[in-house]
Structure formats: C-alpha cells, structure tokens
Amino acid sequence: MLAVVVAWGTMAGLVLPGPHAHAATAAVPSGPSGTGGAGRALSGVSGTPGPYAFAEEAQRVEGALSTADAVLLEAGGSYRSTLPPSGTAHYRLELDATSTTYVSATAVPPAGVTASAVDGVKVTLEDGDGRSCDANTATFGAGRSPHPVAAWAAREISPRRSVCKDAGTYYVTVERAGPDAGGTSPEPWGLELVAVSEPPLDDSAATSAPEAWNSASPDPVEGKAVRRPGGAGFTRATLVGEGVWRDDIRPGRTLFYRVPVDWGQQLHVTAELGSTEPDTTGYVAAALDLDLYNPVRGYVTDLGVGYDGSQKSDGLAPLPPVTYGNRHAAGSRADGMRFAGSYYLVAHLTADVADEFGDEPVPLTLRVRLSGERQDGPDYQGRSVPPGLFTVTDEDRDAAGEGTETGDDSAMTALAVGGIGTGTALLIGLGVWTVVARRQGAA
Known part of the structure; x- marks a missing residue:
C-alpha cells in the first residue's frame, strides 16, 4: 500500500509528509544533498544510466x-x-x-x-x-x-x-x-x-585505534534479489540497506549506491556478475570494479571481479566496525571507517567486456550485510557541515529497506524502487484503495 502512495506522490510532483516522504527517497536515486527527480532523469532506465550526474546545486x-x-x-x-x-x-x-x-x-x-x-x-x-x-x-x-x-x-x-x-x-x-x-x-x-x-570532540576522544575486531567474513545475505536501479553520481546514489539488490550494468557504465552504516556496525558486501548466453567465450581479468567510499567520499577499499561469461562473485575485504578511533589505524581500509553515515558503493563494468561478450547489460547483484550492535556516536562539540553528515536516522534505515523478496508485499515495494511506470503504479494503487474502502464499508 505504501509503495503505491509513493508512486502517486512522485508522479504528481508532491512532497508527501511523514513516512511517505521517506519512502519516496527510497524510490528514487538520491544522496544526502541531492534531489530525487533529476537523479531518475539522469540515470535513465535500469542498466543504462546517462553521464555522471553532478550535484544540481553545484556552483561552477x-x-x-x-x-x-x-x-x-x-x-x-x-x-x-x-x-x-x-x-x-x-x-x-x-x-x-x-x-x-x-x-x-x-x-x-x-x-x-x-x-x-x-x-x-x-x-x-x-x-x-x-x-x-x-x-x-x-x-x-x-x-x-x-x-x-x-x-x-x-x-x-x-x-x-x-x-x-x-x-x-x-x-x-x-x-x-x-x-x-x-x-x-x-x-x-x-x-x-x-x-x-x-567538529572536535571532548577530552575523552579516542587517541588510538581499536586493538581487535571481528575480521571474519559472514555468509552473504541469501534470498531473491530486489531490483533497485543504481544512480549516476554521488548525489544521485540509490539508497539501499541490508539485503540483496539487483540491477543490470552495461560495459563502460558506472552505478552508485549508498548504504547507511551506523556507529558500531560492520559493513559486508559481496558483488556478483550473472551469466550471459551459454555459447559465449572469452575472459576479462578485471571486468567489474567495485569501490567503497565513506561519507566524505574518501576511498576505503575496492575489489575486482574477473569474468568469463559465467557466474562470478567476490567480496570486499573485511572492514572494522565504524568507530571514531579508526582514524588512528594504519591503512586505508580501517582508517576510512572513521564515522557513521552514508557509505557509497560505486560499481563500474569495464568497457572491455563489450569486446568479449557484446554490449548487452550484465546482471549485477550486490549482497549487503550489516552486523554488530548500533552504538551511540562520539560527543561532538558542535555540528558537522553540512549538518547530519555523520549520523544515521531511523528514517534512513526505513528508506533503505530490506533487499529480499518473499511475496506480494515485496512485489509492491518493487513498484516503488524498481522503475516501473508511475502511471501503472497509480492504477494499481487506486485498485488497492478501492478494495480497502469496500472492506471498511462492509465492516
């Protein structure tokens, strides 16, 4: 029901209050400082995003x-x-x-x-x-x-x-x-x-990196993937949470996603390239490049996936829980996990894939897991600029959603986030509302 309301509000150009507005954020690629509508226009249909989407408010x-x-x-x-x-x-x-x-x-x-x-x-x-x-x-x-x-x-x-x-x-x-x-x-x-x-912290700020953390990689998230088209830039990055997310990516294209990661949480990501036609041959050693950036767009780590036309997957190296003290650690992987906020997954399929397998989109699946208990953040003496950059709100978590399909409810959610026409969503929504109204009248 909620997904249909989102589609109607988006089509009509309305800003819906309360939870409807947050759900609309999930339906359209958007970043913390971006707006949703232009992001969808620049990204185009699934798997065929346009050129990089610069921030609308960017000053030249x-x-x-x-x-x-x-x-x-x-x-x-x-x-x-x-x-x-x-x-x-x-x-x-x-x-x-x-x-x-x-x-x-x-x-x-x-x-x-x-x-x-x-x-x-x-x-x-x-x-x-x-x-x-x-x-x-x-x-x-x-x-x-x-x-x-x-x-x-x-x-x-x-x-x-x-x-x-x-x-x-x-x-x-x-x-x-x-x-x-x-x-x-x-x-x-x-x-x-x-x-x-x-902003600075009080006198109790951590002055050293955590001595130990769980570096074991958990099993990837299971379940049928929810289709979520990737965005075309940092401010148009598509919001996702824990779950299994799917899009198609063309050779030479880049897709942007963002994942809210709170203080104390660990982020685990596995990327998969799906198989193409069975009679294809060839191999591209570094077909998929998946980069992870932190909330200030600082590089954290990356992975490369080779591709021969069959199913291939790999996961990001283990990352420590998000803590302020990680900035005192040696190496970019730990050092980059220094604050909560939106972490960006940037997936690029090398142009060489087209030479071996043609220019058709290749199925891309991202399995995202968040482990560890959420914790209170450090005691900052002031606010970040822009405000709220190093926090994760309940609205962020609700809008990110869960990426596994289990039935009709997931299919309705896919209406909002999977890119079907808003007119179709509106018609379905009117039908649902009619049924609900009749049931309430009968009651």
Whole structure:
C-alpha cells in the first residue's frame, strides 16, 4: 500500500509528509544533498544510466593556475570545475584551529578516452607555507577503463599531527595522476568538489585505534534479489540497506549506491556478475570494479571481479566496525571507517567486456550485510557541515529497506524502487484503495 502512495506522490510532483516522504527517497536515486527527480532523469532506465550526474546545486568554479588566484571552497558546498590535461588546479580554504576538514575531488573523464591502470586523480591539501597536510590518489585500476573516481585529502586536528593545526588559509591542489599525466587523455575532465567539516570532540576522544575486531567474513545475505536501479553520481546514489539488490550494468557504465552504516556496525558486501548466453567465450581479468567510499567520499577499499561469461562473485575485504578511533589505524581500509553515515558503493563494468561478450547489460547483484550492535556516536562539540553528515536516522534505515523478496508485499515495494511506470503504479494503487474502502464499508 505504501509503495503505491509513493508512486502517486512522485508522479504528481508532491512532497508527501511523514513516512511517505521517506519512502519516496527510497524510490528514487538520491544522496544526502541531492534531489530525487533529476537523479531518475539522469540515470535513465535500469542498466543504462546517462553521464555522471553532478550535484544540481553545484556552483561552477575555475581552478587557478596559481594559489594566488585560488577561488574559495566553503565547507558544506558542492562545486563543479574542470581538470586540465596537464598542470594543477588550485582552490582555497579558510579554516579554524579546531575542526577537521575533508576535501574530495571526483574526476569524470569523457567517454571514449584511453587510460592506463595508474591514471586517475590526485588531491593534495597544504597550509599557507606550502607544507603538505595530506595527499591521496585514486586510479582507474587494473581494468584500465576510465570512469568517475574520487580522491580525498584532510586537514586533521589530532595529537598525532604536528603541522596544519593553525587557523588560516589552506590550499587544495588537484591534478592528473599517472606517469603520462594527460598524455593518454588530452581532453579536459569534469571535476566535482566537496568540502566538509567535522567538529572536535571532548577530552575523552579516542587517541588510538581499536586493538581487535571481528575480521571474519559472514555468509552473504541469501534470498531473491530486489531490483533497485543504481544512480549516476554521488548525489544521485540509490539508497539501499541490508539485503540483496539487483540491477543490470552495461560495459563502460558506472552505478552508485549508498548504504547507511551506523556507529558500531560492520559493513559486508559481496558483488556478483550473472551469466550471459551459454555459447559465449572469452575472459576479462578485471571486468567489474567495485569501490567503497565513506561519507566524505574518501576511498576505503575496492575489489575486482574477473569474468568469463559465467557466474562470478567476490567480496570486499573485511572492514572494522565504524568507530571514531579508526582514524588512528594504519591503512586505508580501517582508517576510512572513521564515522557513521552514508557509505557509497560505486560499481563500474569495464568497457572491455563489450569486446568479449557484446554490449548487452550484465546482471549485477550486490549482497549487503550489516552486523554488530548500533552504538551511540562520539560527543561532538558542535555540528558537522553540512549538518547530519555523520549520523544515521531511523528514517534512513526505513528508506533503505530490506533487499529480499518473499511475496506480494515485496512485489509492491518493487513498484516503488524498481522503475516501473508511475502511471501503472497509480492504477494499481487506486485498485488497492478501492478494495480497502469496500472492506471498511462492509465492516
């Protein structure tokens, strides 16, 4: 019943109050700072999303050739820019002496460009004296298939760090990664930038990483998959919870999902590529690339799945429970699981799959499990910017839903989230309401 109400409200352009509004979020690809309707228009039908969906509210800015001309990026803002084939693009931050700040840059190469496994984007954050606070690189990986990738850098207020603690002007530098930089792709790339601020904690803040955590991988979630079309960008990422989720992905395409993960919870993900026609032959060593990013779009870990036309699967390496102290751990996997919020699963099917198996969509299934008891978050002395970035609400969990189909109720839910026409959903909904009204009248 609820799924039908969602479909009607979405079709009519209404904002439904209460639980109906939250269910509408589940029905349309959407991120914490995005709007749903445009995301569905950009994503298109299942398995055929359009180009990367930049944030609607993104402000257009130009990266400067010199730090002297760098434009200001403000925490909580989204920005759209261009990454040149060579050289660097500079941006500016004005920071206080107490908050930790994260900057993420998503590089979006145009379709049809060539690339190597080590091509990608590099982000560096420096203080006013040119001292590096942090630097990270994101690459296209073994598949050598250009697709949106994000790298992050942080100005972290921590007892472990002796630099970049003062208030003042800081600079963000974004450049191409790889030995040939822009040589393999002379066209400019699109660039989406976000900056966020994390407030300080009280004096009881953790100063070391957890000593031990359960690193055993549980069995993947079982059950029939619920079809949930992937989004076309971070702000259009489709919301999913624990369960089994299905879409079809074409070679060269990228799908975005987000999973609310609370403090104390562990995230487990298995990705599967379904079989194609039985008479096909060939093999692609790194056909599927699945990247996991944290709530500030910081890279956490990834996996690659080889494909020969038959069913293949693999799971992300074990991840620790989400705790504040993970930031003191060595290695990106633990370090990235430092706060609660929306974690992003970005699935890319390499363009080489089309050469071996044709350009038809390949079935993609994501099995998502959340283990561990939810815990209270740390005692922040203030709010994040944007607000609520490091929290998971009951509304988030309700909208994410459960991804296993067991009967008619699941089929009704699939109406809202699986992409059938809203007009059809409306007709079904009117029929359901008529039956309910008759029963109530008879009673």
